[in-house]
Amino acid sequence: MNVAPTQTEPAARRTDRPGAALAALAAAQFTVMLATSIVNVALPQIRSGAGLSDGGTTWVVNAYGLAFGALLLAGGRAADLLGRRRVLGAGLALFGAASLAAGLATTSGVLITARAAQGLAAAAIAPAALALAMEQFPSGPGRGMALGVWGAVSGAGGAGGVLLGGVLTQAWGWPWIFHSVALGAVLVLAAVVALVPPPDGRRPADQAPGRTAGRFDLPGTAAVTLALTCLVWGLTTARGAGWSDGRVVGALAAAAVLLTAFAVIERRRPDALIPPRLLATGRVAAGNLLMALLGSVWIALFFFLPLYQQQVLGSGPLATGAGQLPLAAANMLGAALAPRVSRRIGATTTVVAALLTEAAGLLWLSRISADGSYLTDILGPSILVGLGLSTAFVQLTGLAVEGVPPQDAGLAGGLVNTTRQVGGAVGLAVLTTLAGSVTSRAAAHQPHLEALTAGYRTAFTVSAAVLAATALLTVLLTRRARPGNAAASRHPASGRRTPTTGPAA
Numbered sequence: 001m002n003v004a005p006t007q008t009e010p011a012a013r014r015t016d017r018p019g020a021a022l023a024a025l026a027a028a029q030f031t032v033m034l035a036t037s038i039v040n041v042a043l044p045q046i047r048s049g050a051g052l053s054d055g056g057t058t059w060v061v062n063a064y065g066l067a068f069g070a071l072l073l074a075g076g077r078a079a080d081l082l083g084r085r086r087v088l089g090a091g092l093a094l095f096g097a098a099s100l101a102a103g104l105a106t107t108s109g110v111l112i113t114a115r116a117a118q119g120l121a122a123a124a125i126a127p128a129a130l131a132l133a134m135e136q137f138p139s140g141p142g143r144g145m146a147l148g149v150w151g152a153v154s155g156a157g158g159a160g161g162v163l164l165g166g167v168l169t170q171a172w173g174w175p176w177i178f179h180s181v182a183l184g185a186v187l188v189l190a191a192v193v194a195l196v197p198p199p200d201g202r203r204p205a206d207q208a209p210g211r212t213a214g215r216f217d218l219p220g221t222a223a224v225t226l227a228l229t230c231l232v233w234g235l236t237t238a239r240g241a242g243w244s245d246g247r248v249v250g251a252l253a254a255a256a257v258l259l260t261a262f263a264v265i266e267r268r269r270p271d272a273l274i275p276p277r278l279l280a281t282g283r284v285a286a287g288n289l290l291m292a293l294l295g296s297v298w299i300a301l302f303f304f305l306p307l308y309q310q311q312v313l314g315s316g317p318l319a320t321g322a323g324q325l326p327l328a329a330a331n332m333l334g335a336a337l338a339p340r341v342s343r344r345i346g347a348t349t350t351v352v353a354a355l356l357t358e359a360a361g362l363l364w365l366s367r368i369s370a371d372g373s374y375l376t377d378i379l380g381p382s383i384l385v386g387l388g389l390s391t392a393f394v395q396l397t398g399l400a401v402e403g404v405p406p407q408d409a410g411l412a413g414g415l416v417n418t419t420r421q422v423g424g425a426v427g428l429a430v431l432t433t434l435a436g437s438v439t440s441r442a443a444a445h446q447p448h449l450e451a452l453t454a455g456y457r458t459a460f461t462v463s464a465a466v467l468a469a470t471a472l473l474t475v476l477l478t479r480r481a482r483p484g485n486a487a488a489s490r491h492p493a494s495g496r497r498t499p500t501t502g503p504a505a
Contacts, residue, residue: 017195018136018137018142020195021132021133021136021195021196021197022133022136022137022146022149023191023195024188024191024192024194024195024196025088025129025130025132025133025136025192025196026129026133026149026150026153027153027184027187027188027191028088028092028125028126028129028188028192029125029126029129029130029150029153029154029157030153030154030156030157030160031092031095031125031157031181031184031185031188032068032095032122032125032126032157033153033154033155033156033157033158033161034157034158034160034161034164034181034184035064035095035099035118035122035161035181036064036065036068036157036158036161036299036302037157037158037159037161037162037165037302038161038162038164038165038177038181039060039061039064039161039165039177040061040161040162040165040302040303040306041162041165041166041169041306041310041317041320041321042165042166042168042169042174042177042317043057043060043061045169045173045174045317046060046111046174049173049174049175050105050106050107050108050111051107051108052108052111058236058240059112059115060111060112060115062232062233062236063112063113063115063116063119064115064116064118064119064122065119065232065236065421065424065425066116066119066229066232066233066236067116067117067118067119067120067122067123068119068120068122068123068126068421069119069123069228069232069418069421069422069424069425070123070225070226070228070229070232071119071120071123071124071225072123072126072127072414072415072417072418072421073221073224073225073228073273073274073411073414073415073418074123074221074224074225074273074414075087075091075123075124075125075126075127075128075414076127076128076131076410076411076412076413076414076415076417077216077217077221077273077410077411077414078124078216078410079124079127079128079131079410079413079414080131080407080408080409080410080411081215081216084128084131084132084135084409084410085128085132085192085196085198087124087128087410088124088125088128088129088132088192088196089189089192089193090124091121091122091123091124091125091128092121092125092185092188092189092192093185093189094117094120094121094124095118095121095122095125095181095185096181096182096183096185096186096189097117097182098114098115098117098118098120098121099114099118099178099179099181099182099185100178100179100182101113101114101117102114102115102118102178103175103176103177103178103179103182104175114178118181123414126413126414126417127410127411127412127413127414127417128410128413129413130150130397130401130409130413130416130417131409131410131412131413132196133146133150134146134401134409134413135406135409141339141343143398144338144339144342144343144398145339147338147339147394147395147397147398148335148336148337148338148339148394149335150335150394150397151331151334151335151338151390151391151393151394151397152331152332152335152336152390154390154393155328155331155332155334155335155386155389155390155393156328156331156332158298158302159302159324159325159327159328159331159386160324160328161302162302162306162320162321162324163321163322163324163325163328164177164180164321165177165317165321166316166317166318166319166320166321166322167317167318167321168180169317170316170317170318215271216271217265217266217269217271217272217273219265219269220262220265220266220269220272220273220274221273223258223259223261223262223265224258224259224262224273224274226254226258227254227255227258227259227261227262228255228418228422230251230252230254230255230258231251231252231255231259231422231425232422232425233251234247234248234249234250234251234252234255235252235425235426235428235429236425236428236429237251238429238433242433243433273411274411274415275408277405277408278404278408278411278412278415283399283402283477283478284399284400284401284402284403284404284412284415286399286477286478287396287397287398287399287400287401287402287416288400288415288416288419289419289473289477290351290396290399290470290473290474290477291393291396291397291400291416291419291420291423292419292420292422292423292426293423293466293467293469293470293473294355294389294392294393294396294420294423294467294470295419295420295421295422295423295424295427296423296424296426296427296428296430296466297358297362297427297463297466297467298389298393298420298424299424299425299427299428300424300427300428300431300432300459300463301362301385301389301463303428303432304431304435304456304459304460305324305365305378305382306320306324307456308368308378308452308453308456309323309374309378311449311452312368312370312372312449312452312453312456313372313373313374313377315374319374323374323378323382324382326379326382326383326386327382327383327385327386328386329386330382330383330384330385330386330387330390331386331387331389331390332390333386333387333390334354334386334387334388334389334390334391334394335390335391335393335394337391338350338354338390338391338394338395339394341353341391342395347395347398347399347478348474348475348478348479350391350395351391351392351395351396351471351474351478352471352474352475353391354387354388354389354391354392354395355388355392355467355468355470355471355474356388356467356468356471357384357387357388357391358384358385358387358388358389358392358467359388359463359464359465359467359468359471360384360388360464361380361381361382361383361384361385361386361387361388362381362385362460362461362463362464362467363460363461363464364380364381364384365377365378365381365385365460366457366458366460366461366464367457368453368456368457368460369453370447370449370450370452370453388467396416397416399478400412400415400416400419401413401416427463427466431459431462431463432459434455434458434459434462435455435456435458435459436455437455438454438455438458439451439452439454439455442454442455
C-alpha cells in the first residue's frame with residue numbers, strides 16, 4: 001500500500017527543480033551539436049588512421065548528418081507517443097554505444113556505420129530534450145530563459161566541437177574525439193535520470209499518449225524519412241560528383257516524388273505525422289522556414305572557417321580549435337541577452353537585428369586574404385557572427401514551438417531540428433559547390449592559396465546575402481499570426497503580450 005507514494009514523491013520533489021532539469025536537457029543538446037562538428041578538424045588524421053578514401057572521409061561527416069536529418073521527424077513523434085524521457089534515455093544510451101564503436105573502429109565500414117548510428121540516436125535525443133525543456137517552462141519569462149540556455153549550448157556545441165576536436169586530436173589522437181563523446185553521453189544520461197522528473201499525474205504530456213489515443217503514422221513516416229534521405233544524400237553527393245551526376249539527379253527526383261506522396265498520405269491519415277493543426281498554430285510555419293534559412297548558413301560557417309584557418313593560414317588542429325573560443329563566448333552572450341532584448345524592443349525587431357548582425361560578420365569575413373592572420377581576418381567577424389547567430393536561434397526556436405499543444409511538443413521539436421538540419425545540408429551543398437567552382441576558375445591564373453581564399457570569400461559573401469534576405473522575410477512572415485489564437489499572442493521567449501495580427505513588439 002505504501003509503494004506508490006514512495007515512488008511518486010521523489011518525482012514530485014524533482015519537479016520543483018526545473019533549473020536542474022534544464023541543465024541536464026541542455027547538456028543532451030550540447031552533446032548532439034558537439035558530435036556534429038567535432039570531427040571536422042580531425043578529418044585528415046581519421047582518413048589515414050582508418051584507411052579512408054577521399055569519398056569515405058566525406059561520409060564520416062555525411063553519415064551522421066544524413067541519419068540525423070532524415071529521422072528527426074520520426075524521433076519527435078516517437079517521443080510524443082512512447083514518452084519523451086524514455087526516448088531521450090534510449091537515444092543517449094545508443095549515442096554513447098555508437099560513439100564508443102566509432103572510436104574503436106579500425107575499418108572505414110565500421111566507422112561510417114557507427115557515425116550513422118550516432119545520427120539515428122541524435123534524431124531521438126534532440127526533439128525529446130527540447131520538448132521536455134519546454135514542458136518545464138510552459139510560458140512566461142522562464143521560457144525565455146530556457147530558450148536562451150538552449151541557444152547558448154547549441155552554438156557552443158558547434159564551436160566547442162571544433163575546439164575539443166583539435167585538442168584531443170593533437171594530444172591523444174583522433175579516436176579520443178569519439179571516446180570523449182561516449183563518456184559525455186553516459187554522464188548526460190545519468191544526469192537525465194537523476195534530474196528530469198519522470199511522468200506523474202501532473203505531467204500528462206509525458207504519459208505516452210500513443211498507448212491510449214495515438215498511433216504511429218508508419219506510411220507517412222516511411223515516405224518522409226525516405227524523402228529526406230534521398231534529399232540529403234543527393235545534396236551531399238553533389239558536392240563531389242556535381243549537380244548533373246545521374247545519381248544526384250535521381251536522388252533529388254525521388255525526394256520530390258516521395259515528398260508529394262507524403263503530402264497525399266498526410267491528408268488522409270487521422271493520426272498524421274505532421275497534423276495540419278501543427279503548422280496552423282501560432283507562427284510555427286514561419287519559424288521553421290526562417291530556421292531552415294539560418295541553418296543553411298550556420299552549418300556552412302563551421303565548415304569553411306576551420307578550412308581557411310588550416311589550409312590557408314596554416315594553423316594546426318589545436319590553434320584552429322582555440323580560434324573558435326571567441327565565437328563560442330559571443331554565442332553564449334547573445335543567447336543570454338536574447339530574451340531581455342526581445343522584451344525591450346520586440347521579438348521581430350530582435351530577430352531582424354540578430355540576422356543583420358550575423359550578416360555583417362559574414363560580410364567582414366568575405367574580406368579574408370591569403371596572407372591574412374587570425375587577429376586581422378577572423379577575430380572581429382567571429383564575435384559579430386556569434387552574437388547574431390545565437391540571438392536569432394533563440395527567437396526562431398521560440399517561434400517554431402509557439403502555441404504548440406502539449407501532445408505535439410516532441411513533433412514540433414523534431415520539425416524545427418529537421419528544418420535546420422535539412423537547410424544546413426542544402427546550404428552546405430550549394431556553398432561548397434559554388435566555392436569549389438570559384439576556386440577552380442581562379443586556380444588557372446592565381447596561386448593555390450589565393451584560389452582557395454577566393455572560394456571561401458564567395459561562400460561568406462553569399463551567406464551574408466542569404467541572411468539579409470532572411471531578415472526581410474522575417475518582417476513579412478512574422479506579421480502573420482492566426483487571429484484568435486491566444487498562444488500566438490504571447491511570444492514564447494519573452495512572455496510578453498503581442499498583437500496577433502502585427503509584428504511582435
